[in-house]
Amino acid sequence: MKNEDLIKKLESARLPEAELHTHRRLLKTALLKNYESASNKTATAAKRRRIPIMSIITGFFKSNRPAWQKAMVSTFAVVLLLITALAINMSPLVRDYEAMAMEAALNNPDVQQIIEDEEIDTQNIKIAAVFDTQNGLKYYVSIGEKNIVAVELSKWLFNTEIVEVLIETTPVTDTKKQELIEIACTDPEINALFEKGASIYMYYFDYIPAYLAGDSVLDVAHKASGQPLSIKNAQLMADDWVEFTVRLWFELDGTRYSIMLDMLDKSVFSFGPLSSIS
Amino acid sequence: MDLEQERELVFKAKTDADAFGLLYDEYYPKIFGYVLRRTASVETAKDITSEVFLKALQSIKNFRWRNIPFSAYLYRIAEHEISNGYKRNKHIIFLKQDIENSAIISDISLDDESARVEADIQKHEEFLLLHQCIVKLPHIYQEVIVLRYFEKKLISEICIILGKREGTVKSLLNRGLKKLKIIMDENATF
Structure with a gap:
């Protein structure tokens, strides 16, 4: 079965709007009858959970306790704050960001699903690339040969966030690799690096569904910031998705670079070196 | 309803039961329909829809507007219930009893209505x-x-x-x- 047929089947097989008028009416009555008790219960519980820290502090300083006690508590609080601040500043030196990124990737349910579906060995899960961002680092973790997870890590908040789980399912043939290198080498700077013997170590293909609109479909998708769903009144015309961008990561003399190719224009969209992986 | 109107209605619904009722009227069909299409079971769809709106009611006073539609929040509750294997909590049992008592008083059969929709699905x-x-x-x-x-x-x-x-x-x-x-x-x- 073709993708197009499957989508048509899914769209045509949907159930018509069904509604239970009596259930709807009676549920509304029951909910509104319980409006006060149900909505207040959670709000009161939340209020109860709040600890009045400020009133404890002001109460302590307004109390009749001796001045030396108040001074001691103040000094202790200042020392505690200093220790905390120092700990925060020191911790980037001892934190293993790579391990944090890897842990975040492996704890993601979508990633766990991919690992299970494709029976990926943990040895094939690796940090593939790392970028410096404004607030921290962005890691690309390769899951097997075809999947990539982007993990953003904030240095100051000590947290990690999965920003994207990207899945690629098409194997890259030698002909395809050659085509990609040819497109990349239209940029003189990249061309010079390949002439010096640069080699590609990772590919990622980003696909969009093939749509048909009034004029050039793909241009419409591209100009509208690459969001294929911004195309109005489009019809699905192909049974598969089309290449939209390809990201390549390559290496030369220990330096790693990233290129993003625009596959609609067959041109280099962006290019730059990666920060080194510690 | 646009996002701004919805924001105002959600804000009102924190203290006004009628405003909550308007939100309910707007989203009951969507949520019920979604759960029905996800589960293909009228009884489960009824229970999960009740659970979704009860949870929404319980949290409406603490609800923080984040510029996303209220329906997205309801869909998330519904999805959570479906994915995690729906289990009736004690509040929903009371709510269900309330509904059934009202049906008996009004001499309405909820089962007939469910059976009709179930039969429709089977077609x-x-x-x-x-x-x-x-x-x-x-x-x-x-x-x-x-x-x-x-x-x-x-x-x-x-x-x-x-x-x-x-x-x-x-x-x-x-x-x-x-x-x-x-x-x-x-x-x-x-």
Whole structure:
């Protein structure tokens, strides 16, 4: 079965709007009858959970306790704050960001699903690339040969966030690799690096569904910031998705670079070196 | 209802039961329909829809507006209930009793209504066959496929409902369709 047929089947097989008028009416009555008790219960519980820290502090300083006690508590609080601040500043030196990124990737349910579906060995899960961002680092973790997870890590908040789980399912043939290198080498700077013997170590293909609109479909998708769903009144015309961008990561003399190719224009969209992986 | 009107209504609903009622009127059909298409069971759809609105009511006073539609929040509760194996809590049992008592007083049969919709569903054989295949997929694929093709949601809307990035949703959809195709090809009825 073709993708197009499957989508048509899914769209045509949907159930018509069904509604239970009596259930709807009676549920509304029951909910509104319980409006006060149900909505207040959670709000009161939340209020109860709040600890009045400020009133404890002001109460302590307004109390009749001796001045030396108040001074001691103040000094202790200042020392505690200093220790905390120092700990925060020191911790980037001892934190293993790579391990944090890897842990975040492996704890993601979508990633766990991919690992299970494709029976990926943990040895094939690796940090593939790392970028410096404004607030921290962005890691690309390769899951097997075809999947990539982007993990953003904030240095100051000590947290990690999965920003994207990207899945690629098409194997890259030698002909395809050659085509990609040819497109990349239209940029003189990249061309010079390949002439010096640069080699590609990772590919990622980003696909969009093939749509048909009034004029050039793909241009419409591209100009509208690459969001294929911004195309109005489009019809699905192909049974598969089309290449939209390809990201390549390559290496030369220990330096790693990233290129993003625009596959609609067959041109280099962006290019730059990666920060080194510690 | 646009987002600004909805924001005002949600704000009102924190203290005004009628405003909550308006939100309920707006979203009951969508949520009930979604759960029905996800589960293909009228009884489960009734229970989960009740649970969704009860939870929404319980949390309305603490609800913080984050510039996303209220419906996205309701879909998330519904999805959570479906994915985590719906279990009736004690509040929903009271609510259900309330509904049943009201039905008895008004001399209405809720069962007849459910049976009629159930019979309607049974007529849609193609949907049921597809549903049988969809439920064999892991939940992450089920939800994106149902939201995209049965609920006709845009990818951007699915992103808000599921709290996932666009690239992730597109990947899940692509992957889910491929898996569904395999399941359907294995199924001789298609």
